[in-house]
Amino acid sequence: SALSGGAVDQMYLALRLSVADMVAQTGEKLPFIMDEVFAQYDDIRTKETFEFFRELSKQRQIVFFTCKGREMEIAKQVFTNEVNIIEI
Numbered sequence: 203s204a205l206s207g208g209a210v211d212q213m214y215l216a217l218r219l220s221v222a223d224m225v226a227q228t229g230e231k232l233p234f235i236m237d238e239v240f241a242q243y244d245d246i247r248t249k250e251t252f253e254f255f256r257e258l259s260k261q262r263q264i265v266f267f268t269c270k271g272r273e274m275e276i277a278k279q280v281f282t283n284e285v286n287i288i289e290i
Contacts, residue, residue: 206242207242208242208243208244208247210242211239211240211241211242211243212243212247212251215236215239215251218234219234219258222234231261231262231263232262233262233263233264233265234258234262234263234264234265235265235267236264236265236266236267237266237267237268238267238268238269238270239266240268240270240273245272245276248272248273248276249276249279249280252276252277252280252281253280255280256280256281256284259281259284274287
């Protein structure tokens with residue numbers, strides 16, 4: 203209860219990444235699929251996490267779902283032309 207919602211979500215994301223690495227101990231890098239993980243992140247935390255994902259994307263595919271324009275704009279800013287955006 204002492205942490206903000208964004209901090210709790212950030213810890214949960216770190217846990218998910220660790221579990222993904224444990225599951226793929228055979229060396230196979232599984233894609234990392236996320237849906238609305240930045241709901242409680244502020245703009246700074248979102249940008250820094252996307253910067254981390256840019257580095258992570260060199261090792262594994264990242265699929266990110268969102269309905270928020272803010273997150274799409276930050277992703278475009280961080281990934282520049284290294285992102286595929288599909289609107290449905």
